[in-house]
Amino acid sequence: MGGHSSWPEWIYIGVVVALLVWVGAEAWNVERLVEHIPAEAKTIIVTGQQWFWTFEHEDGTKEIGELHVKKGIPYKFEIGSKDVIHSFNIPDYLVLMDAVPGRINVVWFLPVEEGEYPIQCREYCGLLHYNMRGTLYVEDGA
Amino acid sequence: MVLELAKPRPIWYIMFSTHHTDIGLLYMITSLAFLFMGGALAIAIRMELFYPGVQFIADSMTFNRMFTIHGTTMIFLFILPFASGVGNYFVPIIVRYKDMAYPKLNAIAFWMIPPAGALVWLSFADFGWYAQPPYSLISSPAPAADMWIFGLKILGVSSILGAINFIVTILKCKHPDLPLSKMPLLGWSFLSSSIIMIVAMPTFAAALLMLLMDRMGVTGFFNPAMGGDPIAYAHLFWFTFHPEVYVLVIPAIGMMYEIIPRFSRKPIFSQGSGMFAFIMLALVSFASWGHHMFATGMSFTEKTVFMIGTLAAVPASAMHVFNFLATMWGGRIKFATPMMWATGGIALFFAAGAGGVVNTAMPLDFITHDSYWVVGHFHLFVFGTIAFGSIGFLYYMFPYITGRMYHEKLGQVHFILSFVGAVMVFFTQHILGLFGMPRRVFDYPPIPEWIAMNQLAGVGAFLILAGSVIFLGNLIYSSGKGKDADMDDPFGLGGKYYYPYQAKTPHH
Numbered sequence: 338m339g340g341h342s343s344w345p346e347w348i349y350i351g352v353v354v355a356l357l358v359w360v361g362a363e364a365w366n367v368e369r370l371v372e373h374i375p376a377e378a379k380t381i382i383v384t385g386q387q388w389f390w391t392f393e394h395e396d397g398t399k400e401i402g403e404l405h406v407k408k409g410i411p412y413k414f415e416i417g418s419k420d421v422i423h424s425f426n427i428p429d430y431l432v433l434m435d436a437v438p439g440r441i442n443v444v445w446f447l448p449v450e451e452g453e454y455p456i457q458c459r460e461y462c463g464l465l466h467y468n469m470r471g472t473l474y475v476e477d478g479a
Numbered sequence: 480m481v482l483e484l485a486k487p488r489p490i491w492y493i494m495f496s497t498h499h500t501d502i503g504l505l506y507m508i509t510s511l512a513f514l515f516m517g518g519a520l521a522i523a524i525r526m527e528l529f530y531p532g533v534q535f536i537a538d539s540m541t542f543n544r545m546f547t548i549h550g551t552t553m554i555f556l557f558i559l560p561f562a563s564g565v566g567n568y569f570v571p572i573i574v575r576y577k578d579m580a581y582p583k584l585n586a587i588a589f590w591m592i593p594p595a596g597a598l599v600w601l602s603f604a605d606f607g608w609y610a611q612p613p614y615s616l617i618s619s620p621a622p623a624a625d626m627w628i629f630g631l632k633i634l635g636v637s638s639i640l641g642a643i644n645f646i647v648t649i650l651k652c653k654h655p656d657l658p659l660s661k662m663p664l665l666g667w668s669f670l671s672s673s674i675i676m677i678v679a680m681p682t683f684a685a686a687l688l689m690l691l692m693d694r695m696g697v698t699g700f701f702n703p704a705m706g707g708d709p710i711a712y713a714h715l716f717w718f719t720f721h722p723e724v725y726v727l728v729i730p731a732i733g734m735m736y737e738i739i740p741r742f743s744r745k746p747i748f749s750q751g752s753g754m755f756a757f758i759m760l761a762l763v764s765f766a767s768w769g770h771h772m773f774a775t776g777m778s779f780t781e782k783t784v785f786m787i788g789t790l791a792a793v794p795a796s797a798m799h800v801f802n803f804l805a806t807m808w809g810g811r812i813k814f815a816t817p818m819m820w821a822t823g824g825i826a827l828f829f830a831a832g833a834g835g836v837v838n839t840a841m842p843l844d845f846i847t848h849d850s851y852w853v854v855g856h857f858h859l860f861v862f863g864t865i866a867f868g869s870i871g872f873l874y875y876m877f878p879y880i881t882g883r884m885y886h887e888k889l890g891q892v893h894f895i896l897s898f899v900g901a902v903m904v905f906f907t908q909h910i911l912g913l914f915g916m917p918r919r920v921f922d923y924p925p926i927p928e929w930i931a932m933n934q935l936a937g938v939g940a941f942l943i944l945a946g947s948v949i950f951l952g953n954l955i956y957s958s959g960k961g962k963d964a965d966m967d968d969p970f971g972l973g974g975k976y977y978y979p980y981q982a983k984t985p986h987h
Contacts, residue, residue, distance in 0.1 A: 429915070460611075
């Protein structure tokens, strides 16, 4: 409208759309790779409940609040909940998946460095949500 | 024209009036009261998090109740009623009609807000503004949760009534000489946000009823113990509340469209581009609700679809930013208080939008999701964009409402404190999220980065508090004792451009 030309706006919109297409395509590609679970991944059953995490390894060992894994082995978490929705999170490994009662959600990760890493709940779950924490121990697999 | 304080009337004249400016005034005073109440809770939350460990809030349950009521108050009792207040003042003037289409319905819609606000505040519920089942079904104490649900129910009905009124006023009562394409963009913002509201809100109304029945044990829609699915609630909730984000932000953008051209002493760069962007936002707002649920175990295909739907909203928002900057380009800009708030709001709107792109890029969402990043991100919208636009517009309307001028220097100090404060609180919260701090936590382990960031945010919150105290003082003092405003050109802009209050409006 008016006497001014509108080509700067078209160029601007073009640049914005091109950036978005690039971000979207890149995100699509990375997510596709991230979601591909390696066949040799070991399963760990993760159960959230108010207000702690329980882990069950393939060999039947159970741990509460602590999770011991071996370096260099991919692990697949099968995450469920006993009461309300929680969110299983290992920030240092970018592991994040909701624990929804009535569902099993799957996410995998590959520990690459020995050490202790925090585990926390990232979905509000009530009284002690802030303290629903645990520790991941990555140990030498040899 | 309303000059409440120059020509005082008994308060019940205003309370029982159905005139659009009276109801607009009631809306604005109520919403400002709730802004300060919700803000007090925010300050308490930031003070509690200033150090790790327990400070002065007795227990985590009190803290959880505080952030729940803070969120509910700011969205439903400040932002929405404030926009309705502005719309009540200006929509009839913009379309050149004597009042809203349904004055009594308008009064009813307003008077639903105080009882609903009382229900929400007396409930002091604890499940977050999202009332997520099954937590809200099995863990929330009884009277609180039910009162909150009833309060929200009433607010939802009030919003729908208000939206119907705006749509009918604009489409049916518009002066025949004024084509829709020439209607000021503030009017367009109310048209598009009201349409979104009418389409989106009934879904939440249904979800609330289902939640209430689930809580009573009658049904089990969202209760896994009875075969229900809590994720169904998430879909219903976000189907309403992602579009609702645009209901909140679009009127604020419309308010900036009033301020920016006037204080730049130039016409809007492109009316067409502004209208197109509003319509686009209204359409694509319904294509993106799933991005709130990427971490609930969505399939790759679902996430891709919702990512594309979310990214589609960005060009329309970017068009608004372009329109603002192109309007200011080459203008003789006067940085009076309303203009400062509007430009500050645009800057923070841009930052918020850029952060939003990160959130919706699927792998990155798993870094930011439910962390403090998200808190910083949406506060850049609700505070940085919407509250900035609204407060700027309140300064702009001040002479119109009171016939007096606010104190200009204090208004500018208020802006500077709030802008610096907003950057300190919400930008640091983004970083805090990248360091992995979850949102909605009462306490946190003493990680040095977390402490530093929380303290920066705490200082920022105090700057905003200081600004708000000045704001309140300025409002109260100036409305009674301020200088008389020059009603033809209160901001000294030369009076060349249209001021809404110069329109001749028949009073009934």
